[in-house]
Amino acid sequence: MTERTFSILKPDATERNLTGKINAVIEDAGLRIVAQRRIRMTEEQAKTFYEVHKERPFYGELVGQMTSAPVVVQVLEGENAVAKYREIMGATNPEQAAEGTIRKLFAKNVGENSVHGSDSQDNAKLEIAQFFTEDQIVG
Ligand code: ADP
Numbered sequence: 771m772t773e774r775t776f777s778i779l780k781p782d783a784t785e786r787n788l789t790g791k792i793n794a795v796i797e798d799a800g801l802r803i804v805a806q807r808r809i810r811m812t813e814e815q816a817k818t819f820y821e822v823h824k825e826r827p828f829y830g831e832l833v834g835q836m837t838s839a840p841v842v843v844q845v846l847e848g849e850n851a852v853a854k855y856r857e858i859m860g861a862t863n864p865e866q867a868a869e870g871t872i873r874k875l876f877a878k879n880v881g882e883n884s885v886h887g888s889d890s891q892d893n894a895k896l897e898i899a900q901f902f903t904e905d906q907i908v909g
């Protein structure tokens with residue numbers, strides 16, 4: 771089924787000029803980038819976005835990381851886009867990520883792991899709506 775997922779190219783990726791290389795992995799996997807914008811995430815946006823992790827010990831570090839440099843927010847579209855993107859992202863910790871995945875190829879460590887991808891269709895819808903209006907998404 772064709773669906774959409776939400777992606778972020780994180781500060782560690784933009785800082786190292788990796789946005790093109792990561793987009794190439796995304797497109798080679800058959801996912802279409804149907805919306806994309808480079809933004810500086812505010813502390814409020816980052817806190818809201820990662821609210822589910824607010825009790826975790828790394829929450830403060832995570833919010834600090836996400837606001838430390840520009841990010842690229844994206845909407846990806848394709849067959850089973852949510853699961854497909856999670857697959858090509860690789861495990862959260864790059865040391866555990868499979869060969870050829872974005873995190874294996876590019877991530878620095880478990881915190882600075884280059885990309886975010888929605889973990890369910892419901893979350894994808896909520897996350898997309900936090901950063902894009904429907905008219906900004908051109909499928
Ligand atoms: P994922 O991004 O793979 O869905 P989680 O939802 O578990 O992973 O965590 C959200 C983000 O929080 C991760 O991508 C990573 O940037 C950060 N994070 C997760 N676990 C840790 C950790 N143990 N130490 C530092 N940062 C972490």
Ligand code: MG
Nearest residue numbers: 886887888889
């Ligand atoms: Mg997650």
